[in-house]
Amino acid sequence: MDSQDKVEETIESREWYLASYVPEGVPTSDHLKLRTSSISLAQIPDSHVVVKALYISIDPYLRDIMTGIDDGLYLPQFQINQVIKAYGIGRVIRSKESNFSEGDFVLSYAFPVAEYSVVQPSHLLLRKIDPASEISFADYLSTLGPAGFAAWVAIEAIGNPKQGSNVFISAAAGGVGIHAGQLAKLKGCHVIGSTGSDEKVKLLKEFGYDDAFNYNSSESYDAALSKYFPNGIDFYLDNVGGKMLEAVLNHVNRKAHIVLCGMISQYNKVWTERDGIRNLLNMIGKEVKMEGYMVGSFVHRFGDFAKEMETYKKQGKISSKHVLYNGIESFLDGLGSVFSSSNMGKVIIQFNSKA
Amino acid sequence: MDSQDKVEETIESREWYLASYVPEGVPTSDHLKLRTSSISLAQIPDSHVVVKALYISIDPYLRDIMTGIDDGLYLPQFQINQVIKAYGIGRVIRSKESNFSEGDFVLSYAFPVAEYSVVQPSHLLLRKIDPASEISFADYLSTLGPAGFAAWVAIEAIGNPKQGSNVFISAAAGGVGIHAGQLAKLKGCHVIGSTGSDEKVKLLKEFGYDDAFNYNSSESYDAALSKYFPNGIDFYLDNVGGKMLEAVLNHVNRKAHIVLCGMISQYNKVWTERDGIRNLLNMIGKEVKMEGYMVGSFVHRFGDFAKEMETYKKQGKISSKHVLYNGIESFLDGLGSVFSSSNMGKVIIQFNSKA
Numbered sequence: 001m002d003s004q005d006k007v008e009e010t011i012e013s014r015e016w017y018l019a020s021y022v023p024e025g026v027p028t029s030d031h032l033k034l035r036t037s038s039i040s041l042a043q044i045p046d047s048h049v050v051v052k053a054l055y056i057s058i059d060p061y062l063r064d065i066m067t068g069i070d071d072g073l074y075l076p077q078f079q080i081n082q083v084i085k086a087y088g089i090g091r092v093i094r095s096k097e098s099n100f101s102e103g104d105f106v107l108s109y110a111f112p113v114a115e116y117s118v119v120q121p122s123h124l125l126l127r128k129i130d131p132a133s134e135i136s137f138a139d140y141l142s143t144l145g146p147a148g149f150a151a152w153v154a155i156e157a158i159g160n161p162k163q164g165s166n167v168f169i170s171a172a173a174g175g176v177g178i179h180a181g182q183l184a185k186l187k188g189c190h191v192i193g194s195t196g197s198d199e200k201v202k203l204l205k206e207f208g209y210d211d212a213f214n215y216n217s218s219e220s221y222d223a224a225l226s227k228y229f230p231n232g233i234d235f236y237l238d239n240v241g242g243k244m245l246e247a248v249l250n251h252v253n254r255k256a257h258i259v260l261c262g263m264i265s266q267y268n269k270v271w272t273e274r275d276g277i278r279n280l281l282n283m284i285g286k287e288v289k290m291e292g293y294m295v296g297s298f299v300h301r302f303g304d305f306a307k308e309m310e311t312y313k314k315q316g317k318i319s320s321k322h323v324l325y326n327g328i329e330s331f332l333d334g335l336g337s338v339f340s341s342s343n344m345g346k347v348i349i350q351f352n353s354k355a
Numbered sequence: 356m357d358s359q360d361k362v363e364e365t366i367e368s369r370e371w372y373l374a375s376y377v378p379e380g381v382p383t384s385d386h387l388k389l390r391t392s393s394i395s396l397a398q399i400p401d402s403h404v405v406v407k408a409l410y411i412s413i414d415p416y417l418r419d420i421m422t423g424i425d426d427g428l429y430l431p432q433f434q435i436n437q438v439i440k441a442y443g444i445g446r447v448i449r450s451k452e453s454n455f456s457e458g459d460f461v462l463s464y465a466f467p468v469a470e471y472s473v474v475q476p477s478h479l480l481l482r483k484i485d486p487a488s489e490i491s492f493a494d495y496l497s498t499l500g501p502a503g504f505a506a507w508v509a510i511e512a513i514g515n516p517k518q519g520s521n522v523f524i525s526a527a528a529g530g531v532g533i534h535a536g537q538l539a540k541l542k543g544c545h546v547i548g549s550t551g552s553d554e555k556v557k558l559l560k561e562f563g564y565d566d567a568f569n570y571n572s573s574e575s576y577d578a579a580l581s582k583y584f585p586n587g588i589d590f591y592l593d594n595v596g597g598k599m600l601e602a603v604l605n606h607v608n609r610k611a612h613i614v615l616c617g618m619i620s621q622y623n624k625v626w627t628e629r630d631g632i633r634n635l636l637n638m639i640g641k642e643v644k645m646e647g648y649m650v651g652s653f654v655h656r657f658g659d660f661a662k663e664m665e666t667y668k669k670q671g672k673i674s675s676k677h678v679l680y681n682g683i684e685s686f687l688d689g690l691g692s693v694f695s696s697s698n699m700g701k702v703i704i705q706f707n708s709k710a
Contacts, residue, residue, distance in 0.1 A: 071605070074640030241636060250426070263636045276631015281419075281596060281618045284647035285429030292639035 009042050015114030016331050018078045021068035025268050026336045031066065032084070034329065039116050047097045048120050051090040051106060056113055057141040058325075058334045058347040059175065062086060063267045071271055072263075073294065083117075084331075085110040087146050089129065089137050090117075097121050105131050107140060113331055115351065134314055142346035143309055143320045146295060147175025152305045153298045154237050154259045155183040158291065161235040161257070163188035168229065168248065171239035171264055172212060173200040174338075175346035180237050180261075181209045182318050189235070192228045194244065196341030203344055207319065216341070221247035232256075240265045242275035249279045252286050260292035268339060321345030327352045364397050370469030371686050373433045376423035380623050381691050386421065387439065389684065394471050396449055403475050405449040406461060411468055412442040412496040413680075413689045413702040414530065418622045426626055427618075428649065438472075439686075440465040442501050444484065444492050445472075452476050460484050462495060468686055470706065489669055497701040498664055498675045501650060502530025507660045508653045509592050509614045510538040513646065516590040516612070518543035523584065523603065526594035526619055527567060528555040529693075530701035535592050535616075536564045537673050544590070547583045549599065551696030558699055562674065571696070576602035587611075595620045597630035604634045607641050615647040623694060676700030682707045 019033045044050060062084070064073045078084060088111025092104040100106070100121055108124040111117075119126065129140055142148060154176070161167050167184045171177050172193025184191045185208045193204045193212040204212040213224045225233070225247055232253035238245050241263025248258070266274045283290065298305075312318040323343045325334040327350075334347050374388045399405060417439070419428045433439060443466025447459040455461065455476055463479040466472075474481065484495055497503060509531070516522050522539045524532050527548025539546045540563045548559045548567040559567040568579045580588070580602055587608035593600050596618025603613070621629045638645065653660075667673040678698045680689040682705075689702050 071634070072636040072640050074637070245635070246631075260635070260639050262639065266636055271634045271636065274633040274636065276633045277635060278629040278631045279426070279626045280600070280615070280632060280647075281427040281621055281626065281629065282429070282647075283645070284615050284617065284649065285427050287646070287648050287652060289644065289646040290638065291642070291644040292635075292637075293642050294639065297642060 010038050010040050011116055013037050013039055013114050013116035014328050015112065015117075016084045016328070018066060018080055018082055018084065020080065022063070022066045023069065023270055024273070026339050027063065027066055027332065029332060032332050032335075037114075039118060041094055044094055044096050044118060047122070048118050049092050049097050049100050049126075050094040050116060050118050051111075051126075052093050052116050053088060053090045053111065053114060053328070053351050054105075055089045055137050055141055055351065056111060056331065056349040057087040057145055057147075058331075058338055058349065059087065059146050060262055060264045060267060060338050061146075062335060063339070067270075069270070072267070075294075084113040086113055087111065087141060088113070089140060100126070100128070105129050105137075109146070113328070113349075115328055135310060138322045138324070138346075138348055139313065139320055141348055142175055142322060143179060143313055143318060144306055147346055148179045148309055148320075149298075149302065149305055150176045150261055150295050151179035151183055152309060153293060153295055153301070154261050155180050155187070156305075156308070157298055157301055158293055159235055159237065159257055159259045161187060161189050165189050165234035166229055166231060166253070167191045167235045167237070168225075168233050169193045169237045169239070170215075170244050171195070171262075172204050172209065173344060174239060174264070176239055176261055177237075178204075178207055178320060178345065179318065182207060184235075185209075186312070186317060194224070194240075200344060203321070207321075215244065222250060225251040235259075237261055238263070242266050246275070246277045246279055249277070249282045249288070252282065252288050254286050256286060256288045258288060258290040260290060264339065323347050324350045326350055365393050365395050366471055367391050368394055368469050368471035369683050370467065370472075371439045371683070373421060373435055373437055373439065375435065376432075377418070377421045378424065378625055379628070381694050382418065382421055382687065384687060387687050387690075392469075394473060399449055399451050399473060402452050402477070403473050404447050404452050404455050404481075405471060405473050406445040406466075406481075407448050407471050408443060408445045408466065408469060408683070408706050409460075410444045410492050410496055410706065411466060411686065411704040412500055412502075413686075413693055413704065414442065414501050415617055415619045415622060415693055417441060417690060418694070422625075424625070427622070430649075439468040441468055442466065442496060443468070444495060455481070455483070460486050460492075464501070468683070468704075470683055490665060493677045493679070493701075493703055494668065494675055496703055497530055497677060498534060498668055498673060499661060502701055503534045503664055503675075504653075504657065504660055505531045505616055505650050506534035506538055507664065508648060508650055508656070509616050510535050510542070511660075511663070512653055512656055513648055514590055514592070514612055514614045516542060516544050520544050520589035521584055521586060521608070522546045522590045522592070523580075523588045524548045524592045524594070525570075525599050526550070526617075527559050527564065528699060529594060529619070531594055531616055532592075533559075533562055533675060533700065534673065537562060539590075540564075541667070541672060549579070549595075555699060558676070562676075570599065577605060580606040590614075592616055593618070597621050601630070601632045601634055604632070604637045604643070607637065607643050609641050611641060611643045613643060613645040615645065619694065678702050679705045681705055
């Protein structure tokens with residue numbers, strides 16, 4: 001990356017916007033479209049900066065806020081014609097805000113999925129990151145980003161599974177699962193994951209999972225859980241919902257704890273079409289506690305999280321795996337890939353950057 | 356009641372036993388049968404007593420332990436040919452146990468549904484009750500019994516809803532609901548109940564509920580909850596499960612708490628036929644905590660409970676309503692009535708007693 005950007009007074013910027021809501025199914029080019037806007041660098045409003053995007057994190061929740069329906073995660077929905085925003089990293093190329101200078105590398109949870117954007121740092125909670133840090137930009141978006149934070153909140157702030165307890169994590173090779181499994185292992189738990197391919201089963205073992213199974217194999221969920229949890233499940237971090245959650249409720253131990261982080265198997269359906277969980281009565285007999293959470297409610301813990309994860313990262317106790325998609329054009333494919341179980345690790349869009 | 360029983364050396368005793376498991380539907384005379392046994396009063400084993408039954412409490416959990424299937428409440432199932440046991444009160448007519456004397460009134464959570472029984476007090480956790488107490492026998496089985504205790508555990512020991520919070524209770528005119536509503540009112544909550552008839556709606560208001568609705572009316576559950584909870588639900592005590600639980604999950608406030616006490620709408624179905632809850636994703640967006648419990652895990656709190664409830668009872672702050680069924684023959688009808696929404700209050704079988 002060069003330290004300087006050479007741009008004309010007016011620049012062209014491609015950006016993804018929501019052309020129509022996506023009530024069901026995986027978003028397609030009917031719903032998300034790329035357009036080109038012009039940005040006049042001569043007319044930047046006060047307390048704004050111009051940022052050039054470098055990396056965008058793809059996380060499953062993005063899908064849930066393209067429906068136009070206020071349910072499920074209850075996050076503010078993207079509006080029609082609005083530029084998509086996601087966790088991302090960029091570089092300041094012009095600044096009319098005294099806290100930011102040209103050349104600063106910056107991160108936001110609401111980075112526009114656009115080559116260039118004129119933004120107000122306070123609106124986006126834009127913060128600077130140090131390019132000389134041992135933490136790579138990709139790690140800022142995974143281990144130190146939404147996936148790592150969601151994993152940390154589930155394991156450290158909410159669940160706190162005891163040493164020796166039997167922990168199950170679904171979508172284990174996804175961004176949250178990879179980190180959650182490692183955190184649970186650091187607490188001395190026996191950790192098993194489910195994932196969508198034999199290759200990913202292998203990957204999970206490399207990341208320290210005691211074992212893992214491929215939910216796409218011929219074995220039923222019930223048979224797999226019987227095999228991998230002969231002594232039952234004490235703690236379940238649910239990233240998928242649906243039939244796997246139902247199967248788990250037939251294998252829970254007394255006083256089991258289920259933390260609901262996401263339900264990736266359910267996002268592509270309207271709620272009335274989602275899988276119904278028929279055995280919640282087991283929650284009474286087994287005195288199960290189930291709770292959902294949103295990382296947004298734990299921002300006051302972000303400092304603790306970042307400090308702990310950076311330490312683990314530097315000590316080599318936590319590692320991550322990324323799947324890089326190249327170029328702003330790849331955003332749609334990258335998003336779709338999260339729902340196809342084809343990825344090995346955290347999906348990140350890398351812009352074709354000359355920054 | 357006379358203070359003395361005149362019995363022959365051998366007495367005939369009718370008793371209800373499980374003739375066949377009840378996987379689905381309401382138990383009928385095919386499943387539960389009455390038979391007559393003989394008890395020889397001359398041959399009572401050491402540390403046993405003979406008790407004559409006076410009152411038996413009918414509680415919905417009894418249905419769940421007649422299936423022969425180890426799921427749902429996970430309580431030990433009744434075995435084929437075994438005499439049914441329930442929360443009940445009786446009187447000792449013979450004793451070979453030094454702690455019990457003829458004439459003692461006794462209570463157990465596992466009282467045989469039989470006119471007379473030879474029992475070992477320690478096995479049944481038999482305890483004496485004072486007939487001169489201000490607490491009536493019926494109240495010992497409702498307010499001071501399983502229904503009152505289940506309500507107290509949900510409201511006081513687990514849920515502890517805050518003053519001013521919006522509380523919803525289903526099966527509100529049942530034994531648990533009647534007590535839970537009064538306890539929540541004593542905590543300053545705004546309490547709404549659902550029940551199966553307009554008559555019971557009236558009853559609930561007499562018992563201090565702020566309002567109530569008839570779930571059998573033409574209005575959808577969703578419409579009713581919109582109407583009675585314009586500001587959403589903060590705490591839900593679920594006694595019914597199924598479609599009502601699903602409807603509630605579309606009306607919960609952020610950080611709502613759902614305590615699962617029972618699922619009376621679901622007991623008569625095998626688990627795969629039970630209503631599936633399709634909107635658990637809302638638990639993530641609204642950060643809902645849902646937990647099931649069994650009163651058996653709170654026996655260490657029974658003393659606190661009994662003390663508090665007796666005080667409330669004597670102060671007139673908690674009242675109860677009982678539906679008495681007469682005679683041991685009525686046990687089957689009494690049990691069935693719990694699932695037909697025909698009762699106004701706690702169902703109790705009163706034996707045709709000459710005790």
